[in-house]
Amino acid sequence: MMYFSAKNLTGGYGGVNIIEGCCFEVNQGEIVSILGPNGAGKSTAMKAMLGILDLKYGEVMLDGQDITRLKTQDRIKAGISFVPQTNNIFTELTVKENLEMGAFLNDGDISSRISEMYDLFPIIKEKQDQLAGELSGGQRQQVALARALMTNPKVLMLDEPTAGVSPVVMDEIFEHILNIKKQNIAVLMVEQNARQALGISDRGYILVTGRNAYEGSGDYLINDNEIRKSFLGG
Amino acid sequence: MRNNLDIKLAFGVMALLLIMVGFVQSWGVALAILNLCLISAVMSMGVNIQWGYSGLINFGVMGFLAIGGLATIVVSVPPVNEAWAAGGFGVILSGLILFVLIASIFYVHRKFQSKYKNYLLFLLVISVIPMMKLAAGPSISAIESIDAATSGFLGGFDMPIILSWFVGAIFAALVAFIIGKVCLDLRSDYLAIATLLISGIIVSYVKHEEWLTRGVKNVTGLKRPVPFEVDLQNSDWFVNFIGFLFKGRLSKASDLDEKIILLNELVMTSSSIFVKLCFSVIFLIVLITILVFSEKALRSPWGRMMRAIRDNEDAAKAMGKNVVKRHLHIFMIGSAIIGFSGAMLVTYDGLFTPASYQPLRYTFIIWVMVLLGGTGNNYGAILGAFVVWFIWIESAPFALFVINALMSEVDNTNQLKIHLIDSIPYFRYLMMGLGLLVVMRYRPKGLLPEKIINN
Amino acid sequence: MDFLNAIILLGNYIIVPGLTYGSQLALGAIGVTLIYGVLRFANFAYGDLMAFGTMIVILSTGYLQSLGITFGFLPTALLALPMGIIATVILSLFFDKTVFKYYRDMKSEPVILIVVSIGVMFILNAIVRIVIGPGDVIFMDGARFIMKASEFKKMTGLNEGIALKSTQLITVITTIITCSILFYFLNKTKTGKSMRAYSDNEDLALLSGIDPTKIVIYTWVIVSILATIAGTLYGLDKSFKPFAYWNNLLPIFAATIVGGIGNPLGAFYGGFVIAFTEIGLTYAYKKFLVYLLPEQLEPSSLVQYISTDYKFAISFAILIVVLIYRPNGIFKGKVI
Incomplete structure (x- = not known):
């Protein structure tokens, strides 16, 4: 029994199914990547798991509980956290305030959680009183990750965390994601940089035109000739 | 087809209402309402061209109306x-x-x-x-x-006042050119605020530059494109005409004295009705001319381009259309029509009162007309003008009727009743607000929605 | 001595009125900016909301006075403020539920919301005029002056004096208190921060578990408080006249946009920018220069940039210049 699982996800916009029968599973302390060509439905699948997209069929389970009918906000309360691809920080708030907003649902003392985040992302401790909008791309991404982690989530979903950043920053971000995994969090991410993503992933799914095409461990997917040719650029 | 029926039915009901006013109140009142409906219809067509055809939000209607009014002074008053x-x-x-x-x-x-x-x-x-x-x-x-x-x-140039309508349109278009150059690339909500404020500047100019407009001292006794009542009453042909028209009633009079008194009365009331009718005819001609032209324009390639720009500005830009320039043109054309109607209004009133230009009455009511009638549809804009103006005028007698009916038991010296009767003029604002909110909610495209034109 | 006289002259005719008027605009502008920042539309009904709040305050003041309750040397209206605020909050929430919510849920364009707010404006306009009438109402009681010009002259022996009406001091002090509380709330409390977060990035606020319904309610409550206070202060200082409140909406819009729409601190400064330019440009500096310049250089004209007839036109002109060159306002800073 996996910690988080989504089965037979089918749905789309305006009657057209963008995803059909997709299944994903992720366990605590595991990084799972969802890969695939443009338009394969990767981000749509993630939205479906978050409850932003209404499903025709399918079910989403978290820790043995059916959360398919829950609204996005309730899924967040249940322990899922999400970092969107763009607009993933509050640009007009300070870095520290971003973290505080991340823990909005937590009524208790959050200072210890904030200092944990400062340990995890040292750079944002330095910038804590600066407006988040004034930071560089890589720093913003770290703030976005930290904000999402403030809720103490069990499942963290990332939509293309490395989109539009330089290779150096990409490595840095993946480094952070590996650190997050160590906190026994289930990490599920959609990625364009497939090869690098599989490098840090325990398992991966490859979507093609809205369906699961391949799945397996990171090593298996990287080493399979056919997959490498078709999806990983040779 | 369905739409056509709607238009005929709607205007039929409107005509019936006006005729009812004629019988219940008086023909003078009915014609006065009709004339202002016609003028308002020209105004709302001007706004409709800007908002309905191309999505430009102009909250400066009051300013362009004042410019049209100013034109009547400059053109027609003797120097x-x-x-x-x-x-x-x-x-x-x-x-x-x-x-x-x-x-x-x-x-x-x-x-x-x-x-x-x-x-x-x-x-x-x-x-x-x-x-x-x-x-x-x-x-x-x-x-x-x-x-x-x-x-x-x-003073002015002592020319026929009808000329001032056209001059008013030109003035308005020129001012619209300057405003458009400066403001048209603003975001829509900023454009709304900017035009509202600019119209405030225009009105404070008209109000305070006494050398030009006499300011709050007003200019009265303007010329008319139609005869004055006094002249009619003193002209033989009109008296004879009325005598002929009411032969039956006059013949019932018992003696000559009574007959003369009756004839005098009839001439008095008919002269004012006659003058109003003359105005109605002229206004109707103006309205139909503008309607024909703007319907033609709507169906022309130009109109198609305008709608394309309104519905998808980016796509139109990508296809090489100069959106800013088109917007400027349409802003000028719409404002010119508003200026024209501003001159008509002052001509009909016979006086220019700069202090009376207030945004509620001269900007927002016109907007209510367009939104209520049907954005993007000229017939809708006209219908909106008729309906709104009718409500605007008739809501006072109506409110009085309702208050009297509901409080018929209550003594006439009752403070609440006196207070309510004193506040009757403000019930029209209530009607406007409620009407606008109801239409925006349940018929967001107006009473007569825009037709899909296939050309 | 002449120099001191000149300074006092400016103080009396520019600084004191500027601070008062600026405070009134600032409070109004913060309200407009909050609505814009959180609910994302320019609320044309705001002037009439101020009028409504003030009307309730006036009626409650009358009631309190009839009970024999007054506030000593302070105006009774300050005691009546809570009644006005409660009524305005209820009214705002009512209109939000019946009118604005629908368009918010539909994610309508801002222009549609402007049009809808004009509908609300008409209704409020009618309510205020039907209840209290369109005429002037003076509801100021308590002490009129803190210091009269003649007293100041006697005290200092100068030719010029500063007259300080109690309403002016009350306006400035109330504004300082209100704004301090507001900015503390927005910047230091969790709820205030969540309002700013919602205004900055609605989707992410939802993902962080911030409840939009609550944010909307907080906003209307705060805005209603501000509108009632601003309207009451204005009415105490001048007099209550419904039309004047509509008119005031325009310089308030100007202050809002000058300060950067959606930016409360900017709106605060914007109010003073508008007030001081309006007063500074319409003041006739002749007497001021007579004090300062040698006799042969004394001006013969009034030395006034533009006549007071164009008081409002100035704020509009400033606004248009700002819209064209700095559409995001002249102040950099946090947006609500």
């Missing part, structure tokens, strides 16, 4: 020769200076290349007012001191 002698030169000189300044502002803005450009522009802009004061100040006080109680302004 005040002493005033011209006293200050004409100074005013013309300052006009020239103003022109040069505005031209140089545009020149610097467009062509000048220097890091000091913005400072220069700023200096030029703020220098306009002191320069004008220096050039025209003494002349203006000279003009305003001549016969201040009855005149105190320059």
Whole structure:
């Protein structure tokens, strides 16, 4: 029994199914990547798991509980956290305030959680009183990750965390994601940089035109000739 | 087909309502409502061209109406020769200076290349007012001191007042050109606020430049494109005509004295109705002409392009359409029509009262007409004007009726009743607000929605 | 001595009125900016909301006075403020539920919301005029002056004096208190921060578990408080006249946009920018210069940039310049 699982996800916009029968599973302390060509439905699948997209069929389970009918906000309360691809920080708030907003649902003392985040992302401790909008791309991404982690989530979903950043920053971000995994969090991410993503992933799914095409461990997917040719650029 | 039926039915109901007013209240009231409905319809068509055809939000309707009104003064009032002698030169000189300044502002803005450009522009802009004061100040006080109680302004060119309608349109278009150049690329909500505020500036100009408009002292006794009641009452043909028209009633009179008194009465009331009818005919001609032209325009390639720009500005841009220029054109055309109707309104009223221009009455009510009638549909805009103006006028008698009916048991000296009857004029605002909210909620496209045109 | 006289002159005719008027605009502008920042539309009904709040305050003041309750040397209206605020909050929430919510849920364009707010404006306009009438109402009681010009002259022996009306001092002090509380709330409390977060990035606020319904309610409550206070202060200082409140909406819009729409601190400064330019440009500096300049240089004209007839036109002109060159306002800073 996996910690988080989504089965037979089918749905789309305006009657057209963008995803059909997709299944994903992720366990605590595991990084799972969802890969695939443009338009394969990767981000749509993630939205479906978050409850932003209404499903025709399918079910989403978290820790043995059916959360398919829950609204996005309730899924967040249940322990899922999400970092969107763009607009993933509050640009007009300070870095520290971003973290505080991340823990909005937590009524208790959050200072210890904030200092944990400062340990995890040292750079944002330095910038804590600066407006988040004034930071560089890589720093913003770290703030976005930290904000999402403030809720103490069990499942963290990332939509293309490395989109539009330089290779150096990409490595840095993946480094952070590996650190997050160590906190026994289930990490599920959609990625364009497939090869690098599989490098840090325990398992991966490859979507093609809205369906699961391949799945397996990171090593298996990287080493399979056919997959490498078709999806990983040779 | 369905739409056509709607239009006929709607206008039929409207006509019936007006006829009812004729029977219940009086024909004079009915015609007065009709005439203002017609003028308002021209206004709302102007707004509809901007908002409905191309999605431009113009909250400066009041300003363009005031400009049209100003045109009637400039065109039709006889010149005040002493005033011209006293200050004409100074005013013309300052006009020239103003022109040069505005031209140089545009020149610097467009062509000048220097890091000091913005400072220069700023200096030029703020220098306009002191320069004008220096050039025209003494002349203006000279003009305003001549016969201040009855005149105190320059007067106009003593031309037929109908000409002023066209001049009003041209003035409005010119002002719209300047405003459009400056503001049209603003975001829609900023454009709304900016045009509203600019119309405030225009009205405060008209209100305070007494040498031009007499300001709050008003200009009365304007010319008319139709005969005056007094002249009709004194002209033989009209008296004979009325005598002929009411032969039956007159023949019932017992003696000659009674007959003359009756005839006099009939001539009095009919003369005012006759004048109003003449106005109605002229206004109707104007309305139909503008309607025909704008319907034609809507169906032309130009109209198609306008709708394309409105519905998808980016796509239109990508196809090489100069959106800003098109918007400027349509802003000018719509404003010209509003200016035209502003001149019509002042002509019909026979007086120019700058202090009466208030945004609620002269901007937002017109907008309610367009939104209620049907954005993008000329017939809708016209219907909206009729319905809204009818409600605007008739809500007072209606409210009185309701209050009296509900409180018929209550003594007439009851404080609440007196208070409510005193506040009757404000029930129309309530009706407008509720009407607008209901339409926006349940018929967001208006009573007569825009038709899909396949050309 | 002449120098001191000149300074006092400016103080009396520019600084004191500027601070008062600026405070009134600032409070109004913060309200407009909050609505824009959180609910994302320019609320044309705001002037009439101020009028409504003030009307309730006036009626409650009358009631309190009839009970024999007054506030000593302070105006009774300050005691009546809570009643006005409660009524305005209820009214705002009512209109939000019946009118604005629908368009918010539909994610309508801002222009549609402007049009809808004009509908609300008409209704409020009618309610205020039907209940209290369109005429002037003076509801100021308590002490009129803190210091009269003649007293100041006697005290200092100068030619010029500063007259300080109690309403002016009350306006400035109330504004300082209100704004301090508001900015503390927005910047230091969790709820205030969540309002700013919602205004900055609605989707992410939802993902962080911030409840939009609550944010909307907080906003209307705060805005209603501000509108009632601003309207009451204005009415105490001048007099209550419904039309004047509509008119005031325009310089308030100007202050809002000058300060950067959606930016409360900017709106605060924007109010003073508008007030001081309006007053500074319409003041006739002749007497001021007579004090300062040697006799042969004394000006013969009024030395006034533009006549007071164009008071409002100035704020509009400033606004248009700002819209063209700095559409995001002249102040950099946090947006609500």
